[in-house]
Amino acid sequence: MPEILDRARTQVLENGVGLDQAGVLAVLNLPDEDLPAALQLAHEVRMRWCGPEVEVEGIVSLKTGGCPEDCHFCSQSGLFTSPVRSVWLDIPNLVAAAKQTAATGATEFCIVAAVRGPDARLMKQLREGVAAIQAEVDIQVAASLGMLTQEQVDELVEMGVHRYNHNLETCRSYFPNVVTTHSWEERWETLRMVRESGMEVCCGGILGLGETVEQRAEFAAQLAELDPHEVPLNFLNPRPGTPLGDRPVVEGKDALRAIAAFRLAMPRTILRYAGGRELTLGDLGTRDGLLGGINAVIVGNYLTTLGRPATDDLKLLDDLKMPVKALSATL
Amino acid sequence: MTELSPTAPAAPWCDHCGTATGAGDHAACAAARALEPPRYCDRCRRRMKVQVLPAGWSARCVEHGEIHA
Numbered sequence: 001m002p003e004i005l006d007r008a009r010t011q012v013l014e015n016g017v018g019l020d021q022a023g024v025l026a027v028l029n030l031p032d033e034d035l036p037a038a039l040q041l042a043h044e045v046r047m048r049w050c051g052p053e054v055e056v057e058g059i060v061s062l063k064t065g066g067c068p069e070d071c072h073f074c075s076q077s078g079l080f081t082s083p084v085r086s087v088w089l090d091i092p093n094l095v096a097a098a099k100q101t102a103a104t105g106a107t108e109f110c111i112v113a114a115v116r117g118p119d120a121r122l123m124k125q126l127r128e129g130v131a132a133i134q135a136e137v138d139i140q141v142a143a144s145l146g147m148l149t150q151e152q153v154d155e156l157v158e159m160g161v162h163r164y165n166h167n168l169e170t171c172r173s174y175f176p177n178v179v180t181t182h183s184w185e186e187r188w189e190t191l192r193m194v195r196e197s198g199m200e201v202c203c204g205g206i207l208g209l210g211e212t213v214e215q216r217a218e219f220a221a222q223l224a225e226l227d228p229h230e231v232p233l234n235f236l237n238p239r240p241g242t243p244l245g246d247r248p249v250v251e252g253k254d255a256l257r258a259i260a261a262f263r264l265a266m267p268r269t270i271l272r273y274a275g276g277r278e279l280t281l282g283d284l285g286t287r288d289g290l291l292g293g294i295n296a297v298i299v300g301n302y303l304t305t306l307g308r309p310a311t312d313d314l315k316l317l318d319d320l321k322m323p324v325k326a327l328s329a330t331l
Numbered sequence: 332m333t334e335l336s337p338t339a340p341a342a343p344w345c346d347h348c349g350t351a352t353g354a355g356d357h358a359a360c361a362a363a364r365a366l367e368p369p370r371y372c373d374r375c376r377r378r379m380k381v382q383v384l385p386a387g388w389s390a391r392c393v394e395h396g397e398i399h400a
């Protein structure tokens with residue numbers, strides 16, 4: 001057993017204290033033959049500190065495309081020649097999407113907009129949408145609308161949005177290579193306001209943007225410092241027309257190493273499989289991740305790309321004897 | 332739920348990359364379409380307005396109307 005896993009067994013599994021940056025890096029650098037042991041330990045940590053339940057979420061894009069920011073991985077930036085056109089979702093279809101999500105047993109429905117931050121039109125659309133969902137669907141509503149002002153944070157709380165997603169995307173040292181139209185620190189400031197408002201903080205990122213293994217460890221440590229309620233982990237799905245459109249996808253084993261390492265850095269967080277898992281890991285990888293530290297999934301489709309059918313994920317959870325977290329357990 | 336065939340053999344344009352189906356190899360496009368909605372109208376190659384939903388998608392060409400799955 002590698003020294004880092006011995007140390008993690010005591011520190012993380014028994015005492016609930018996450019690995020620091022150096023520890024995460026050691027896990028990310030483990031040879032392939034030690035990967036099963038790392039995943040096994042991460043799974044034990046997840047079971048010990050989070051339990052067997054899996055939080056299921058659906059997401060939908062309220063406003064797609066035409067974003068003024070230049071996040072180099074994103075097909076929704078208006079600055080690249082991506083085939084994604086700008087489109088708004090109306091309220092009846094938003095409610096229908098929430099119903100589709102609730103029908104899978106999901107407890108979370110996240111409404112996402114491709115914007116730098118919300119304007120008055122978007123806030124109005126969201127307010128009407130959240131009210132309509134709350135009137136008709138038994139599900140918790142989360143939102144992801146970019147950078148917020150304090151007034152907008154207060155407004156979201158008042159609407160009843162219970163969790164806010166704002167990804168740091170990558171570590172602080174690599175962020176300027178990925179986004180130039182705003183800073184990592186601006187994102188951090190929104191996260192600080194969300195935290196102080198009492199909303200749950202959802203913050204993760206994307207692996208495979210060209211960051212080094214050291215920077216992946218840096219990112220895990222920075223997320224651990226933020227201590228979000230939820231960390232969505234995406235793997236780059238290179239999008240045609242974007243600056244990262246020609247990057248290779250993350251190797252399956254590197255993705256699994258990262259899952260184990262992020263779990264060992266954050267023993268209590270909701271660690272969610274988000275976009276790119278189908279491409280990076282295929283069907284088998286979803287199972288490996290759920291047995292290696294992941295305790296939440298996005299089911300169904302993503303914002304501009306498709307996922308595997310929700311029924312496939314639900315069947316897998318059933319096979320693994322991992323119950324879907326119920327609404328009553330989250331309130 | 333019935334999904335229309337990604338790009339019918341007779342369609343002149345690839346609904347994934349927007350180039351002519353008669354020229355070049357679109358095998359990778361067809362493979363990508365398993366996890367992506369169409370982006371181009373396969374009849375006129377216009378970029379479509381595409382809305383992805385948790386359990387489906389719709390794609391609208393201003394000239395040829397809406398398809399969905």
Ligand SMILES: [Zn+2]
Binds near residue numbers: 346348349357
């Ligand atoms: Zn093509």
Ligand SMILES: [Zn+2]
Binds near residue numbers: 372377393394395
């Ligand atoms: Zn057309």
